[in-house]
Amino acid sequence: MMETQEKISPPGFRTGSRSDASTEEYYLNMGPQHPSTHGVLRCVLKLDGESVVEVVPHLGYIHRGIEKVAENQTYLQLIHLSDRLDYLSSFSNNLCVCLAIEEAMQIGVPERGEYIRVMLCELQRIQSHLLWWGVFGMDLGAVTAFLYGFKEREQITDIFEELCGARLTMNFFRPGGSWADVPDSFLPRVRQVISRMKGALAECHTLLTNNVIFRERTQGIGVLPAATALSHGCTGAVLRGSGVAYDVRRHDPYSIYDRFAFEIPTGARGDCFDRYLMKMEEMRQSLAILEQAAATFPGGPHRAKERAAYKLPPGSYYSQVESARGLFGVTLIADGGPKPYRVKFRSPSFSNLSVVNAIAAGHQIADLVTILASLDFVVPDLDR
Amino acid sequence: MGVGGASPVTEQIAEILDRLPGGASLADTIEFVVAWARANSLWPLVYGTACCAMEMMSAGSSRHDWARFGVEVARATPRQADLIVLAGTIVEKMAQNLVTLYEQMPGPKYVIAMGSCAISGGPFYYDSYSVIKGGDRLVPVDVYIPGCPPRPEALLYGIMELQKKIRTEGRKNPWRVGTLFREPFIDTHSFARSQWEKRNQDETAPTAEQPRPGRLEKTTFPEVAAQKRPRPGLDNAGLLAAIHEAFPDLTAVADTNGDRVLELAVNRDHYLDLAAFLRDDPRLKLDLLLQITAVDWRDRFDLLVQLLSTGHGHKIFLRLAVDRDRPSIASLCPLFLGAEWHEREVFDLFGIQFTGHPDLRRIFLMDNFPGHPLRKDFDDPARVLRRPY
Numbered sequence: 001m002m003e004t005q006e007k008i009s010p011p012g013f014r015t016g017s018r019s020d021a022s023t024e025e026y027y028l029n030m031g032p033q034h035p036s037t038h039g040v041l042r043c044v045l046k047l048d049g050e051s052v053v054e055v056v057p058h059l060g061y062i063h064r065g066i067e068k069v070a071e072n073q074t075y076l077q078l079i080h081l082s083d084r085l086d087y088l089s090s091f092s093n094n095l096c097v098c099l100a101i102e103e104a105m106q107i108g109v110p111e112r113g114e115y116i117r118v119m120l121c122e123l124q125r126i127q128s129h130l131l132w133w134g135v136f137g138m139d140l141g142a143v144t145a146f147l148y149g150f151k152e153r154e155q156i157t158d159i160f161e162e163l164c165g166a167r168l169t170m171n172f173f174r175p176g177g178s179w180a181d182v183p184d185s186f187l188p189r190v191r192q193v194i195s196r197m198k199g200a201l202a203e204c205h206t207l208l209t210n211n212v213i214f215r216e217r218t219q220g221i222g223v224l225p226a227a228t229a230l231s232h233g234c235t236g237a238v239l240r241g242s243g244v245a246y247d248v249r250r251h252d253p254y255s256i257y258d259r260f261a262f263e264i265p266t267g268a269r270g271d272c273f274d275r276y277l278m279k280m281e282e283m284r285q286s287l288a289i290l291e292q293a294a295a296t297f298p299g300g301p302h303r304a305k306e307r308a309a310y311k312l313p314p315g316s317y318y319s320q321v322e323s324a325r326g327l328f329g330v331t332l333i334a335d336g337g338p339k340p341y342r343v344k345f346r347s348p349s350f351s352n353l354s355v356v357n358a359i360a361a362g363h364q365i366a367d368l369v370t371i372l373a374s375l376d377f378v379v380p381d382l383d384r
Numbered sequence: 385m386g387v388g389g390a391s392p393v394t395e396q397i398a399e400i401l402d403r404l405p406g407g408a409s410l411a412d413t414i415e416f417v418v419a420w421a422r423a424n425s426l427w428p429l430v431y432g433t434a435c436c437a438m439e440m441m442s443a444g445s446s447r448h449d450w451a452r453f454g455v456e457v458a459r460a461t462p463r464q465a466d467l468i469v470l471a472g473t474i475v476e477k478m479a480q481n482l483v484t485l486y487e488q489m490p491g492p493k494y495v496i497a498m499g500s501c502a503i504s505g506g507p508f509y510y511d512s513y514s515v516i517k518g519g520d521r522l523v524p525v526d527v528y529i530p531g532c533p534p535r536p537e538a539l540l541y542g543i544m545e546l547q548k549k550i551r552t553e554g555r556k557n558p559w560r561v562g563t564l565f566r567e568p569f570i571d572t573h574s575f576a577r578s579q580w581e582k583r584n585q586d587e588t589a590p591t592a593e594q595p596r597p598g599r600l601e602k603t604t605f606p607e608v609a610a611q612k613r614p615r616p617g618l619d620n621a622g623l624l625a626a627i628h629e630a631f632p633d634l635t636a637v638a639d640t641n642g643d644r645v646l647e648l649a650v651n652r653d654h655y656l657d658l659a660a661f662l663r664d665d666p667r668l669k670l671d672l673l674l675q676i677t678a679v680d681w682r683d684r685f686d687l688l689v690q691l692l693s694t695g696h697g698h699k700i701f702l703r704l705a706v707d708r709d710r711p712s713i714a715s716l717c718p719l720f721l722g723a724e725w726h727e728r729e730v731f732d733l734f735g736i737q738f739t740g741h742p743d744l745r746r747i748f749l750m751d752n753f754p755g756h757p758l759r760k761d762f763d764d765p766a767r768v769l770r771r772p773y
Binding site for chain 1: 430433435438446447460462475485607616643645647672679699725745746747748758
C-alpha cells in the first residue's frame with residue numbers, strides 16, 4: 001500500500017518535485033564546517049543522484065554585526081573594522097573608508113601618499129590572488145598548488161610586515177595618506193618581488209593552467225552569462241569573466257590609477273576557466289602597475305596635515321574601490337557628530353555568491369566545489 | 385585539560401602494575417611513551433572562521449610548516465581529529481555547530497583559542513549582538529594565543545605549549561602530573577631577582593643616572609588641497625534632466641551640482657517604474673544594483689537603493705521614506721535578481737517587509753532572534769555589552 005506523504009523541504013528551495021519518479025531527489029547539507037566552503041558558508045543541496053538540482057546558501061555563521069559596532073566608534077576607528085571584513089584586501093578596504101572621509105572633509109593627499117596607496121593595494125591584490133590560486137588548486141585536489149601559492153605569498157607578506165608590523169589586518173591608511181612612511185628597503189623589495197613574480201606566474205601556468213585535468217574540470221563549468229552577472233550585481237573577476245569590462249580603477253578612477261597604463265582582461269564564455277584566467281591576468285597587470293609606480297616613485301611627505309578632529313558634516317558619503325574580489329563600497333551617513341550615524345559596507349563577495357544557484361544547477365557536486373572556488377568569496381566579507 | 389584523559393588501555397595496565405613492587409615506575413614509563421606519542425601526532429580539525437584561519441593556513445604551508453611539530457594531518461572531519469584550533473570569531477549561530485563538532489571529536493581532545501576573538505570576542509566584545517565573548521564559554525580551552533591575528537610563529541609556540549601540557553598529563557586523573565618525567569620547574573622570578581641584586585652590588589654597574597632619550601621630533605605635514613576628480617558618465621545635471629523627461633516631479637536630496645552622487649527622493653508610487661526606467665533608458669543604463677540598505681531615523685526608515693552604470697560609469701542613489709510603524713515596500717526582485725539577498729538583509733536587520741519578494745527570510749541571524757538589531761532602539765542586555773565610554 002502506497003502512503004502518500006507530503007515531504008517537507010528545507011527552507012529556501014523553489015524547484016518543485018519532479019513528476020518522473022524513477023529516481024528520488026534528496027537533500028544534503030554542506031558546511032558550515034567544510035574544507036571547500038572557505039570558512040563557514042553553509043550550502044544545502046538538493047540532489048538527483050550526484051547532480052545538483054538546487055543550491056541554497058545559508059549565511060550568517062560569521063555575522064559579527066560590524067555595521068552596528070561601527071556606529072559606536074569614531075570615523076578613524078572605522079579603518080580597523082574595515083580590515084576585518086575582507087582580510088585579504090585590507091589595504092583596499094582601508095583606502096575606501098579613507099576616500100569617503102576625505103571626500104566629506106575635503107582632505108587632499110600628497111603625491112608620495114598616493115603612490116604608496118596604489119602600490120600597496122596592487123601588492124595585496126597579487127597576494128590575495130596567489131592565495132586564491134593555491135586554494136583553487138587545493139579544492140580541485142592539487143595540494144601542491146597550495147604550497148606554491150603560499151611560498152610566493154610570503155614574499156609579499158614580508159614587505160607588509162616590515163612596513164606596518166601586520167601580516168593581514170593592516171590598519172595603515174589614514175585620511176590624507178598613511179600613518180607611516182615606507183621604509184628605505186620598500187622599493188628594492190618591490191622590485192625584487194616584481195622580478196620574482198614573473199617567473200612564479202609562469203610556474204603557476206605550468207602547474208595548473210595547462211594541466212589537462214584542470215582544464216577538464218573548469219572549462220564549460222558554471223557558465224555565467226553577462227546579463228545574469230549584471231542582474232545579480234556581480235563585480236570583479238566574476239563580472240569580467242563574463243565579458244563585461246567594468247573595473248573601478250579604469251571606469252571611475254580613484255587615487256592615481258588614471259596615470260598608469262594597464263589592461264582590463266575580459267572573458268568570452270564566463271565559465272570557471274575564464275574566471276580563473278581573469279585573476280591570473282590581473283596579477284600580471286598589477287605587476288605592470290607596480291613597475292610603472294616603482295619607476296616614478298616620488299619623494300616628499302607621505303601624508304597631509306592631520307585634522308584636529310574628524311567630524312563629517314551631515315550628509316551621506318559614498319566611495320568605492322576595486323578590491324581583489326570586486327567592487328567594495330562604503331556608505332557613511334553622518335549626523336555631524338564624531339561617530340557615524342550609519343555605516344554600510346558594500347561587499348563584493350555578497351553579490352558574487354548570490355549567483356551560485358543560477359550557475360551550479362545541473363552540475364555535479366564536485367563541480368559545485370569548483371564553482372564556489374572560482375567565485376572567490378571571503379566569508380566574513382559576505383556576512384560582515 | 386585534555387578531555388578524555390588517559391586511554392582505557394594505559395589505565396588498565398596501570399591498575400595491574402600498581403600492585404606489583406616497582407610497578408608504578410613501569411606504569412609511569414608506559415604513560416610517558418603514550419603521552420609523548422600523543423603530543424607529537426596532533427591531528428588538527430580544519431576549522432577556521434575568520435582572519436586567524438589565514439594565519440593557521442600560513443602555519444601549515446611552505447614557510448612555517450607545522451608538520452615539523454607533528455601537527456600534520458589536518459582533518460576535515462571531527463571524528464579523526466584530536467585538536468581544534470578556534471581560529472576566528474565565534475558567533476551565536478555558529479556556537480551550536482562548534483559544540484557539536486567538539487562533541488564529535490574522540491577523546492583525548494584539545495582546544496587552542498587562537499586570537500582575540502576566540503579568547504574574549506576581541507574587537508567585537510562591545511556593541512556586537514551576535515559575537516560569543518570567548519570560545520571558553522562553549523568548550524574547554526587548553527591554550528590561549530593572543531593576537532589579532534596571531535602570527536604563525538605564535539600559533540607554533542601555542543602548539544608547543546600544548547604539547548608540553550600533554551606530555552606531563554598523567555593517567556586516570558588528567559590533572560595528575562607524572563612523577564617520572566616531570567619537567568623541571570624553573571623559578572625565573574627568584575633567578576631574575578638574585579641577578580638584579582647582584583648587579584646592584586656591583587660597583588662597576590651603570591648607575592641610575594641614564595642618558596636622557598632624545599625627544600621624538602614631531603613632524604609637521606603640509607596642507608594639501610583636495611583635488612577634483614572628473615566623474616565618469618553624465619554629470620548630475622545631465623542625469624536629472626534625462627530623468628525629468630519621464631518623471632518631471634522628482635527632486636534631488638543632496639546638492640546636485642557638487643561632486644556627490646545624485647540622490648533622488650522617490651515616492652513609493654513610482655518606485656518600481658523609476659527603477660525600471662533607470663535600468664532600461666539608453667542614456668542612463670544603470671544596470672548594476674550595488675546594494676539596497678536602510679537607515680533608521682527614529683521617526684521613519686529611509687530605504688537606500690544604489691545603482692551603477694557599468695557602461696557609462698555614473699551612479700544614482702534612490703531614497704525612499706518608509707513608515708516606521710508598518711514598514712512595507714515593493715520588492716525590486718522582478719527587476720534585479722541580486723535584490724533578493726539585499727532585501728533579505730534589510731528585512732533581517734531592520735524589519736522592513738518587501739511585498740512580492742519570493743523568499744523573505746532572515747539571512748544572517750537565527751530565526752528566533754528577538755528584534756531587528758540595526759534599528760536604533762534595539763536593546764538586548766543579554767547579548768549586547770554597551771561600551772562604557
